[in-house]
Amino acid sequence: MASTQRVAAGEGVTWTVLDDDYRVAVPVEQYLEYLRSRDCSPNTIKSYARGLALWWTFLERRAQSWDTVGVSELGTFVGQLRRGSVAEDVVPLHDGRKAADATVASRARAVMGFYRYHAARGVEVAGRLYETVQTRPGSYLPFLEHVARRTGRRSSVVKVRVRAKPLPVLLPDQMAAIRDAEASWDPAGAVWSGELRYRLLWALLEETGLRLGEALGLRHRDWKTGTGTTAQVEVVHREDHPHGLRAKSGHRRVFVGSALDRLYGDWVWALCEAGADVELDDWDNAYIFCNVHRGRSFAPLRPESVYKHLAARKKDVPGLPPDMTPHWYRHTHATALLLSGVPMHVVSRRLGHADIQTTINTYAHVTEDAELRACADWQKITQTWGSRHEV
Structure with missing residues (x-):
């Protein structure tokens, strides 16, 4: 079973992933070092290391090489993440407590980032993990969107939808x-x-x-x-x-x-x-x-x-x-x-x-709720119709 390992480095504390034989998982460490070079925080490194340790455990249990996976393996992994059975020898048949969507999405994001990095390095992965999309949902358009419209954007095939929850606030x-x-x-x-x-x-x-x-x-x-x-x-x-x-x-x-x-x-x-x-x-x-x-x-x-x-x-x-x-x-x-x-x-x-998006x-939802709340006084709104018509 793979595990995360805390490492005291010269610039502070960081994290890496050890395989079942307590050796550093080299492909994972290469990706984590890339994140360090981008000045990601230790907490981000720790979160990604946890997700990749689960992925490495998943691969070890299947005796499968990391560069021979495809969409089906990633889908199975996400399903096990939801059930909390990635590191289990026996999958329980009864319904247990499911992992939160945000947790599953975070672990899956680490794995997809890992493969995106190695794809950029020229490593060939057996399965098709990304697809080229030409459009971007939503009204917000990022910088250089006109370039993406012509060339397309690489998007992960496996995505975890997180159900939006009201943000907690204090009175x-x-x-x-x-x-x-x-x-x-x-x-x-x-x-x-x-x-x-x-x-x-x-x-x-x-x-x-x-x-x-x-x-x-x-x-x-x-x-x-x-x-x-x-x-x-x-x-x-x-x-x-x-x-x-x-x-x-x-x-x-x-x-x-x-x-x-x-x-x-x-x-x-x-x-x-x-x-x-x-x-x-x-x-x-x-x-x-x-x-x-x-x-x-x-x-x-x-x-x-x-x-x-x-x-x-x-x-x-x-x-x-x-x-x-x-x-x-x-x-x-x-x-x-x-x-x-x-x-x-x-x-x-x-x-x-870093980004207004x-x-x-x-x-x-805060501004949307406030705008929708303004529509509650329907009588006040309709009273303005006559004056506008007269003008």
Whole structure:
């Protein structure tokens, strides 16, 4: 059975795939190295490695070479992914818990990317895995679409459809409740009591829509506090985070309000009172969200610690969704901006999407619902007909 293997490399942590004999699966490693050369994040490499480890297991169970597959094998693999029986010796005859569509699509995407890469290298695969299409569904046309219309576009034959689900969002009262549960201001002593670090983190995610990894990767030099101008946070692409966190979308600036800026100032003051200004040699390069209770003092906070803390908060704060994750703040931020009338391209830039089509695909339903909701007052709409006719 093939497996994924964590590897500590010079530039950080990465992942590879080992075959049944605990040797590196060379064709897979070639593809993963290609992804590394494209500066894909460690989490992306890990996800693709997991999908390809399942595919390699599938091939080993069938004693089949990786370059002799076709559409039928890929279809069988997708079916096993849905049933969760890729690595099983016996396929259960009763219906068990099926894998989520998004998970199946992610694993299948890794396999198709693997074959697309090797096809570009000139490797001949026995089966027809791609077809040339001349049209592109949808109203959005990417750059150089006129070229694709003449030459066609290579499209995967095997596709996994993911049923769209409403994106989870948080209500204002829920976000306020978790902030207040973290830390509260004591007017008498003029101090914050509680976990000011997490109050700042939730407020930052709520107001900026940053990914958790982007927030935890922020250094003090990235926070440009307001001095006569609007405060801003710079998201900077770096590859030296101790826990492998990266800014997925590269560099961008996100402007923030004065209240959040003051909260950051209070957190800086709290860190100084804890001795950070004395212990840290380079304050500008120190991480904003850091250890203050456990582990090495002022070392960067781990994402696992945030999830563990949130799990405890969900038990303490009534009304928080049990399946809430930090990423809900990002969906909430985007939804709130779109419902308030902020243009789609502005939201896309603020979120750091590389392509506005990503924003459209993810949040188009928000604006569509708002437009359809405007049609609900049918009487008001029909009243305008007469005035238009008179004109």
